[in-house]
Amino acid sequence: MLKVIFVLFTLITFSLTAYADEDVVAKVNGTVLTRADLEVEVDRIIPRMSFHRNVTEEKRKNYYKKAIEEMVNRELQYQDALTKGIKADQQKIDAQAEQFKKRFITEKEYTAFLEKRKLSEDMVKKQFEKDMLIQLISTKIITEPSKINDDELKKYYNDNIGKFKQPESYRLRLISVKEEKKAQDILEKLKQGEDIEQLATTMSEDAYRVKGGDTGYIHKGRMHPELEDTASKMKIGEISDILKVQGMFYIIKLEDKKPEHTVPFDEIKVKLKKELEDKKAREAKEKWIAELKSKAKIEILMNLEPEKSGK
Incomplete structure (x- = not known):
């Protein structure tokens, strides 16, 4: 809800101001959309500071x-929400408008803000109402129909079981250095019982050093063949000899090994549910918008075609 309110604050800051004909960038069934509205929408797509930095005319x-x-x-x-007779909760609108008003230190500051932008409190509330109606109809047409129950989820899992197979994977503790002498010194320290995590942190020369050499689980086929071949033959807890790979000297410890397996339903359930519901929601929104556009009169009054270079 806070995110919605933040967006509304931004919209109110710029929109609903008086406009001249040249400020109208589009019309939807006769309703005008202004340049001020457009600038706000651009800000939502790309931060203003980035927008003015190295952006070509075409972009x-x-x-x-x-x-x-x-x-x-x-x-x-x-407009569809209005047509379908969806009503916003007036108490919630009043509460949001009041919360917006509290951003200002004094009543005078708030009044000055409204006057500068040629706004009234009713116009502010109207903007909150508009956003609320969009949210309500989106929930009705997109969110609620996109819900997936456990039976549907389990059926999808069983019908697509191949997608949830995980290859064999290895978790290593790794040290890599450029000089063989340094690698030999490290290996000797390990043989004397020093901790590989500590040595990786202080002596390794790769990005894994910040994690004490911990690579996390790496699927079979995603590491250098020589390292993978060595890891596949090691026992958990075992430390390798020095391996020379692409000009670097490696020492690895096999921390854990997972065989090829299918991710259990209960383990993937929450993530899978979100993915499927998100996909269903995107498709529902696309279908809904396409239907609305097919019945609407839309006029784009701003030239958005890249200018042709002269010959």
């Missing part, structure tokens, strides 16, 4: 094109 227009498309989509959703 800039692509950002605007994407922003206008999103503005049009939101307006279509809002």
Whole structure:
């Protein structure tokens, strides 16, 4: 909810201001969308500081094109909510408007803010209402129908069991250095009982040193063949001799080994549910927006085509 309110604050800061004809960038069934609305939408797509840094004219227009498309989509959703008679909770609207008002230190500061942008409190509440209606109709048309129950989830898992097979994997503790003499010194320390994690942290010369040499689990086929071949023949807890691979000298300890296996349903259930529901929601939204656009009169009044270079 805080994220929604933050977006609304941004929208209110820029939108609903008075506009001239040249400020209108699009119309949706006669409703105007202004340049101020567009700038806010661009900010949501890419941070303002980044937008002005090394952005070509073609990229800039692509950002605007994407922003206008999103503005049009939101307006279509809002209009559909009105058509379907969806009502916003007035108490929640009042509460959000009051929370917005509390951002200002004094009543005078709040009033000055409204006057500068030619806003009224009713206009502020109207913007909150619009966002709430979009959220409500999105929940009704996208979120709720996209829910997947446990039976559907289990059926998908069983029907696609091959997707959940995991290859054999190894977890190593690894030390790599450029000089063979240094590798020999490290190996001698290990033979004398020094801790490989500590030695990896202080003496290794690769990125794994910050984790004490811990590579995490690496699937078979995803490490250098010589390291993998050595690891596959080791026992858990065993430390290798020095291995020369691509100009570096390695010492590895096999911390753990997992055989090829199928990830259990209970282990993947939460992640799988989110993935499937997200996919279903994306498809539902695309279908809904396409249907709304097919019935709407949409006018894009801003030139978004890249300028052709002169001959």
